[in-house]
Amino acid sequence: MTDILKRNHVTVSGNGTQAMVFAHGYGCDQQVWSDIIKGFLSDYKIVTFDYVGAGLSDLDAYSSQRYSTLNGYAQDVLEVYQALNLKDTILVGHSVSSMIGLLAAIEKPELFSKLIFLGPSPRYLNDGDYFGGFERQDLEDLFTMMDNNYLGWSRALAPSIMGNADRPELGERLTNNFCATDPEIAQEFARVTFLSDNRADLPKLTVPSLTLQCSKDIIAPIQVGQYMHDHLQHNTLMIMDAEGHCPHMSAPAETIRQMQAYLNK
């Protein structure tokens, strides 16, 4: 039987009883939450993990077929829930993880009490009247950039990442420097992320949710946050002062404040 906790490099911390599960976005791993979880450690049980293919997950568990849709990643989430026997949780998802969390919560709504979406988008590509922010050409441009930076990527990784099984302290040190996936997996995840369309799933969500929308985010523009809010039941929309797509990293204080405000409401 697969050890899910190992496969997804699941980390549990915090002093509370209710679980807050943090799902990282595309291109990173659970380290991106380090500033945010500080704000919740004393009140919640904090669960962070890496999707298969990201961070310190088991890369051998990656399957192009399973992860060819966001639903494959939603199964990762639900399997982590099952492994930890989590119920009555708050799921915080950044970027594409908002949609992954949404899919998981549609499948097993009983496990979730609230969802927090950070910079969500149900559809990145423009489509008729729908404004997602991207043209297909932009994505091709991005994929080319990812190809171009393959070498840059591997240089950004510690070259000694290979063969450290007998030196666990090296892996420990790397977790502080390492925020990249295998380039091929990154490419496939990018395609799944940017080409998926979850607009039809929005009305199916019954769990209450918060949309944290940055001002000036080119990945998830404000129109997209509004679209989310308009098509979700029981959704609260908060526009942040923070700019960019990663408020949890660029403006952790404001992000924590907004989340707490919603949770304590």
Add this chain to the structure above:
Amino acid sequence: MNDAEHKAFLDSLVDLSSLYENAPCGYFSFTRTGQVIKINKTLLDWLGYEREQIVYALNFTDLISRGGKIYYEMFYFPLLQLQSAVNEINFDFIRKDGSRFPALVNSTVIRSSGGELLAVNATVYDITDRKRYESELLDAKKLADAERSRFEFLSDFIPDMIWTASAEGKLNYVNKRFRDFFELPDTSTDTANIFQKVHSKDRFLLVSSWVKAIRSGQDYQTQARLMDSTGDFQWYLVRAVAFRNRDGVIVKWMGSSTNINTHVTAMEKMDEFISVASHELKTPITALLGSLQVMQRFKDSESGLKMMPRLIEQSHRNAVKINELISDLLNTSNLKEGQMALNMARVNVAELLKLTCPHVAGEGVFELVITCDPELVVIADENRIDQVLVNFVNNAVKYAPDGEQIFLTAEVIDDDLVRIAVQDTGPGIASERISSVFDRYYRVSNAGHQYSGLGLGLYICAELVRKHGGNIGVDSQLGKGSTFWFTLPRAK
């Protein structure tokens, strides 16, 4: 001026601002939100902007492609946050006029005492040239790969085995056919496997002439028997020519191995035929000469005159034999060159069968049993078809001397075809030989039996029947006899 003052003076000569502005790479700094707060002249020139159009006016992301913006948000910025320094990220910068150039960006983070990211300092290298070389390299590689696969395709599907060897004679490439023949694993050109399949009698010549070619630089050519997958040896012509560089030095050998088994076998048969033909002709000529000598010596004596009729009869018989042999040879070469003309006419088959082979019928040793519809008519050259029948019947007499009856049968096998067969009650023909009996120079040779003849008779029959548009064949059972048959177009 003391030492310290002097150094301070020298330091004052270093114009940091000018160095910053005119460095061969771009410098710029931006805040956490991407707002550009300082930029050097080099980067401004590359981008085609005035300073005030950028500083405090534009964001880093305004200067890069759309894909770059996404990349910035999803990878670059999180990476900066986590690592505080990110090197060699390839962004496409957009100039004021909308054109692009690729650049590598190295970035380091300035943080507050609380660890908050305040600003990013970045250097920019224009890599337009490198990109061009890279893409040319990539194109060249693609071209080379395409050429290579085209060559391999050609080389693998050519009917010969193709190989190359180093100047020293070591095999370094073999095509698929070569690999398959010698059952070599994917990349190996191990000669041990190869030598096992060379006939032991040919190995020495193969290697010694190869060594000689390598030493002399002259073309390599030899023949050897190689064992195919069924374990049979087949003759191959093995050749190689030296490929020389501009200085005339041999850099490679290009070789081929061609199956010449059919050719070699035909040559062997031809040699054998010449020896058989010489022998066959020599026998009646020797006998003829003997008769003539006797005639000459005794022509004036009375007892000699008494011998004359017998000697003349002997001479005549041998001359007829020689004539038959030469006719066969002429027939063969005429047939081969397509010079034999047929006089086609309506021929009554029953009549033809009745009149054929008076020499056999007249002798009374064999009975020719004819079964034929008296009305049956074919389109044929009567003389040529008679020649075929004579051949068949003579064979029956020759190979089945103890039989008493030879059956001549003609029947309609479909509306348009008549099948004529000559059946003997002789020993029959072994099945593995049946397919060869109509070949040129083929002679049945049973152990203990030697039959005379050129081995041309049945070959000529087959050619004649084919010229009539018919088929020829033989059905035989060992111990029961053989049926030689042919078909002809039926006349209506």
